[in-house]
Amino acid sequence: MKAVVLSADDRFRLTETAEPVPGPGEVAVRVACAGVQWGDVLARQGHFPIPRPFVPGFEAAGHIVAVGDGVDEGRLGEQVLALIGGGGYAQVALAPAALAVPAESVDVRTAAGFGWTAPTAYDLINTVAGVEAGDSVLIHAASGAVGTLAAQFAAAAGARRIVGVAGNADRAGYARRFGYHQVLTRAEFPDALAGETFDAILDPVGGATRTANLAHLAPHGRLAVYGNLATFEPVDVPVNDLLMNGQSLITYNSHLLSRTDPVRLAAGAARALALVADGSVRIDITAEYELADVGTAIDHLASGATRGKSVVRVR
CATH class of the missing domain: 3.90.180.10 (Medium-chain alcohol dehydrogenases, catalytic domain)
Incomplete structure (x- = not known):
C-alpha cells in the first residue's frame, strides 16, 4: 500500500x-x-x-x-x-x-x-471548563481548528458571551465567522479587556498568556489548559489565590485520555459528532x-x- x-x-x-x-x-x-x-x-x-x-x-x-x-x-x-x-x-x-x-x-x-479537534473542543467546553447557560468564555487561538469549534460548542451550551484571541487582524476576522461576540488580536490582549473577567478560559498558549489569564478569571472561574504553543517553560500558579476565589486551573490531555479511558473519549466524540451532523456545529x-x-x-x-x-x- x-x-x-x-x-x-x-x-x-x-x-x-x-x-x-x-x-x-x-x-x-x-x-x-x-x-x-x-x-x-x-x-x-x-x-x-x-x-x-x-x-x-x-x-x-x-x-x-x-x-x-x-x-x-x-x-x-x-x-x-x-x-x-x-x-x-x-x-x-x-x-x-x-x-x-x-x-x-x-x-x-x-x-x-x-x-481529534472536535472532541477536544467539545470536552474542553462541556467537561473540563463545564460551560453552562449564562457563562462568559474566553478562547485563545480563536481562529484555529479547536478554537473555531470551541466557540460553537460554547454557544450550543448557552454561553452568554464568547470572546476570542487570535494572532492578528486577519485571523481575528476569520474567527468572527464562528459565533464569537468579540475577537481580539494577540497584541490587544489583555489590555482591550479592560479588566473583564470570564467564567471559563481556554488556554493552549502558555507563558505570559497563561499568567494574564489567571488575572481574568471570575470568582469560581475555570482555566482550561491544553497546550503550550508559545513556550514549554513552566508557569508559577498562585494556588492560595485561586483557593480564596474558588477558581480552578484544569488541564486536558486527549492523547492520555485515549490510553486511560478510550470509551470516555469516544463517548464525547459521539456527542460532538451529533452536533455536527444536525448542523449545530460546522467544521x-x-x-x-x-x-x-x-x-x-x-x-x-x-x-x-x-x-x-x-x-x-x-x-
Missing part, C-alpha cells in the same frame, strides 16, 4: 509499505481522508518519542476492512472516524476498536476534519491535499498559513 513516512531527516516521503494487520482489539480502516493537526508538527519537531521512520497522521476516516480478535465482525464495512497514535497518512490504518467512532451520519471528508475545511503533499500541508499549518482544518485525500 501507499503511505507517507517521516524519516530521521524530518522529511515526508510517499512510499510503498506492507499493509498492516489488526491485532487484538484493533480494526483496520481503509482510509479515504486523513486530517492534518498540530500533532503532526510536534511529531516532526521530535516532541513525541516515536522511533523513525514511521507513518504519521493521527486522524483518519474511512471504512473498516478487517477486525482483530475480540472485535465484532459486524463492524466490517462500517464508516468510522479513527483517533489514532499514527499511521493515518496511508491507504490502510490501524485503530483501537473503541476509538474507531461510527460516523455514518457525516461524509468521510467531514469525519476526517472532525478528527470549516479550508484546504485539501494529496497524499504526496503531506509535507506541504504540515508546513502550512506550522507557519500559521492554515485557517480552520486541512484534510488529505487518500482514496
